[in-house]
Each structure stands twice: as C-alpha cells, then as structure tokens.
Amino acid sequence: MHWLDNLGERVSRRLAHRSSRRGFLNGLGKVMVASAAILPVLPVARAGNTPKLTGLDPNEIPEEEFNSCDYWRHCAVDGFLCSCCGGTASSCPPGTTASPISWVGTCHNPYDGKDYLISYNDCCGKTACNRCGCNTQTRERPGYEFFLHNDVNWCMANDNSTFHCTTSVLVGLAKN
Incomplete structure (x- = not known):
C-alpha cells in the first residue's frame, strides 16, 4: 500500500503546482451557474407535491x-x-x-x-x-x-x- 500513498502524493503535488485556489473556485462557480441554468429545464416528478387527503371535504x-x-x-x-x-x-x-x-x-x-x-x-x-x-x-x-x-x-x-x-x-x- 506504500506505493499507492506515493502515487497519491505525486498526483496531488503536480495538481497543486499547476492550479491555484482562485482557479479552482472560479471553475466551481462556473459549474454552479451552468447547473442553475440547466436544472430548471430537467423534468421533475411533482407527485410528491400533492397535498395529503384529509378526508374532511x-x-x-x-x-x-x-x-x-x-x-x-x-x-x-x-x-x-x-x-x-x-x-x-x-x-x-x-x-x-x-x-x-x-x-x-x-x-x-x-x-x-x-x-x-x-x-x-x-x-x-x-x-x-x-x-x-x-x-x-x-x-x-x-x-x-x-x-x-x-x-x-x-x-x-x-x-x-x-x-x-x-x-x-x-x-x-x-x-x-
């Protein structure tokens, strides 16, 4: 398992040298804005929104x-x-x-x-x-x-x- 730890450390260090925190937050913000624009278009099951029958009426x-x-x-x-x-x-x-x-x-x-x-x-x-x-x-x-x-x-x-x-x-x- 020592080799897996070394591989994980190397990949993490390379990623840290090539990117910044600001770049990560910038990309995350773009994904969130894009998903907010796309999600309302997707079909939604609205059966759960029907009120429960009370049986009074x-x-x-x-x-x-x-x-x-x-x-x-x-x-x-x-x-x-x-x-x-x-x-x-x-x-x-x-x-x-x-x-x-x-x-x-x-x-x-x-x-x-x-x-x-x-x-x-x-x-x-x-x-x-x-x-x-x-x-x-x-x-x-x-x-x-x-x-x-x-x-x-x-x-x-x-x-x-x-x-x-x-x-x-x-x-x-x-x-x-």
Whole structure:
C-alpha cells in the first residue's frame, strides 16, 4: 500500500503546482451557474407535491369511497346514505326535512389520524331510499341509552315521521 500513498502524493503535488485556489473556485462557480441554468429545464416528478387527503371535504374523496359504508365518517351510521339518495353528506334531499334530533358518533379519520364528532341526522318525509344502506355500529351503546343508540326512528319529532335517509355532518374535532 506504500506505493499507492506515493502515487497519491505525486498526483496531488503536480495538481497543486499547476492550479491555484482562485482557479479552482472560479471553475466551481462556473459549474454552479451552468447547473442553475440547466436544472430548471430537467423534468421533475411533482407527485410528491400533492397535498395529503384529509378526508374532511367530500369533494376530495372519490364518490365510490364516500358512498361506501366503510368510509370513516360513516362509522356509526344506521340507514341509507343521503349522498346516494339525492342529497349530500350534510344536507337532505329535496322533499325531505331534517329531524331536529340526532345521534352523534366519534369516528377516527385515517387520513390525519384524528377523531371527529359526526352528527347523524335522519331526513324524513319520504319513503325509504333503499340505496347505500349502512348499519355500522362502531362505539354504539345499548338501546336503553336512548340518545347514544342508532336503531331509533329519529324522525319521530317531525310532522311526517317516515324515514328516508341519513346525513353524516362533521361537527368538529373530538376532545380527549
């Protein structure tokens, strides 16, 4: 290995005799300016710049996922999803009225890892929609805890107590 050390020393000394620090810095500056002019022209993968889905806005979620019983906001819904019945996640379809009473679930959003309060409001006044029927019972309480149970006809407070569908209204973050 002694011969490799001698070769390295000879090459280093020759390079030091032929060049200066200023010349090296001058060349380095030219390379940096040239690369700054060329790099913006190169193709860039911008997939990493897309924002992470939060799952809070229904417009961010594909319709198939949003209308699925497995969607995180539907963790305690019992009924037909109004988004499949002519309404939206937070509004009743035309010809129906929201029940003034509802039940609340705490659902975990896998997109941001937080828990949210979701108010489930039944829309009343028409016959059952019979589309996108869900009966998820995450954190459901027994029937004797009336206000925490989702198997109740919440339309009983309306003039027309016929159940049509259920909305999943985001109330806010759940406080631990």
